Amino acid sequence: MSHSALTPVFVGLRVGLHVLIAGLLVLVLVRLPALPPPAAAAGLALVVVFAAVYVSSAFVRRVPEGWRRLAATVWVTVLALVWVGLVILVPEAAYLAFPLFFLLLHLLPRWLGPVAVVVTTAIAILALGLHQGFSVGAVIGPLIGAGVAILLGLGYRALAQEAAEREALLAELLSTRDRLAETEREQGALAERARLAREIHDTVAQGLSSIQLLLHAAERADPDRPGIEHVRLARDTAADSLAETRAFIRELTPPALDAGLGEALRRLGEAQSTPGGLRVEVETPPSLDLPMDLQTALLRIAQGAIANVRKHARADRATLTVRKDGDSTVLVVADDGVGFDPGAVAAGPGGADSFGLRAIAERVAQLDGTLDVDSAPGRGTRLTVTVPARADGGVA
Incomplete structure (x- = not known):
C-alpha cells in the first residue's frame, strides 16, 4: 500500500493520459469516413489494434519485477509502431504523438527515451507535411510538443523519485517504530524481571536464609531435646525452599549476566x-x-x-x-x-x-x-x- 502524499498526483496524471488518448482515438475515428474505403478499413483496424495494445498495459504491470522493464520496453515499442502505421493513413493520428512522448520518456531507458521522442517528432512532422503540406505550424507544433513533453517527463521522473524516497523513509520510520516498541517491551520485561529478582533476593531468600540459620542454632543448642526431629525437618525444608528461591532468581536474571x-x-x-x-x-x-x-x-x-x-x-x-x-x-x-x-x-x-x-x-x-x-x-x-x-x- 502506498503512503506517499504524491499518489493522487500520479493517479491524476495517469487518468489524464488515458482520457487524452481516448479522445484522440475518437478524433481519428471521426476522420476515417473521409478516407477511401480501403484506407478507412485499414485505419479502423489500426485504431482497434492501438487501443488493444494500450489496454494491455494492465497485463504488463503484472509481469514479475525482473522482467517488467523489458516487457514495458517491448510494449511501448509495439504501440509506437502501430502509431506509425496509423499516422501514415490518418494525418490527425499525428496528435497521438503527444501522449506517446510521455510513455516513451517514462518507460524507455534514460538515454533512449529522448532519442525516441526526437524520432517520433520527426515522423509526426513528416506525416503532417506529406498529408497537409509542409508549413511553419506543422513543424513548430510537434517540436514545441516534444520540448514540453521532455520537460514534463523530467518533472514526472523527479516526482517519482521523490515519492520512492518518501516511501522508503516512511517504511524505515515504521520499522524503527516497531523496533522501538519491541525494545521498550524487552526493556520493560527485563526491568520487571530484575526488580522481581531483587525483591525475592532481599525478602524471601534472606528470610529463608535467616530461618535456616536460626534452626541450625536451635539444633546445636540442644541436639537431644524432644521434637528435635521436627526442627531438623523444618531446617531441611527451609534449605530446600532457599535453593528453589535462588533457582528462581537465576532464571529471572539473564544467563549471560x-x-x-x-x-x-x-x-x-x-x-x-x-x-x-x-x-x-x-x-x-x-x-x-x-x-x-x-x-x-x-x-x-x-x-x-x-x-x-x-x-x-x-x-x-x-x-x-x-x-x-x-x-x-x-x-x-x-x-x-x-x-x-x-x-x-x-x-x-x-x-x-x-x-x-x-x-x-x-x-x-x-x-x-x-x-x-x-x-x-x-x-x-x-x-x-x-x-x-x-x-x-x-x-x-
Whole structure:
C-alpha cells in the first residue's frame, strides 16, 4: 500500500493520459469516413489494434519485477509502431504523438527515451507535411510538443523519485517504530524481571536464609531435646525452599549476566577473538554495581558494536572498556579498522551496514544516554556510550 502524499498526483496524471488518448482515438475515428474505403478499413483496424495494445498495459504491470522493464520496453515499442502505421493513413493520428512522448520518456531507458521522442517528432512532422503540406505550424507544433513533453517527463521522473524516497523513509520510520516498541517491551520485561529478582533476593531468600540459620542454632543448642526431629525437618525444608528461591532468581536474571556485567563482557571478548584475526581486549572495574536492566542494555550494545567491528571494520584489535564517571556509566568500543564516515552513514538509505549502528543509537536513546561516534576512513572507530543512572539505582 502506498503512503506517499504524491499518489493522487500520479493517479491524476495517469487518468489524464488515458482520457487524452481516448479522445484522440475518437478524433481519428471521426476522420476515417473521409478516407477511401480501403484506407478507412485499414485505419479502423489500426485504431482497434492501438487501443488493444494500450489496454494491455494492465497485463504488463503484472509481469514479475525482473522482467517488467523489458516487457514495458517491448510494449511501448509495439504501440509506437502501430502509431506509425496509423499516422501514415490518418494525418490527425499525428496528435497521438503527444501522449506517446510521455510513455516513451517514462518507460524507455534514460538515454533512449529522448532519442525516441526526437524520432517520433520527426515522423509526426513528416506525416503532417506529406498529408497537409509542409508549413511553419506543422513543424513548430510537434517540436514545441516534444520540448514540453521532455520537460514534463523530467518533472514526472523527479516526482517519482521523490515519492520512492518518501516511501522508503516512511517504511524505515515504521520499522524503527516497531523496533522501538519491541525494545521498550524487552526493556520493560527485563526491568520487571530484575526488580522481581531483587525483591525475592532481599525478602524471601534472606528470610529463608535467616530461618535456616536460626534452626541450625536451635539444633546445636540442644541436639537431644524432644521434637528435635521436627526442627531438623523444618531446617531441611527451609534449605530446600532457599535453593528453589535462588533457582528462581537465576532464571529471572539473564544467563549471560549471572556472574555480572564484567564477566559477561570478558566472555564476549573471548568469544569474538580469533587466532590470527580480531583480538578483543576488555577492561572493566573489579565490580560494577549496576541495575540488571542497565547491565543487560550495556551488554546488548557491546554485542552489537563488536558485531559491527567483525563485519565491517577489518580490524586487528578492538578494546571494550566500561567505567564509572560520576553518576554515569561509560562504555567505549574502539578498533583499529578501516573506519567510515559517520555523516554518510547517517544520511544514507539505511542499508545493512548502518542498521547495527542505528539499533545501538535507538537503545542508547531509550536509556536517555548519549552516543558519540568518532571515526573517519582509514583511522578506525571509537564508539562512546554514556548512560546516566537515577539515585535509586534505576536507569534514568
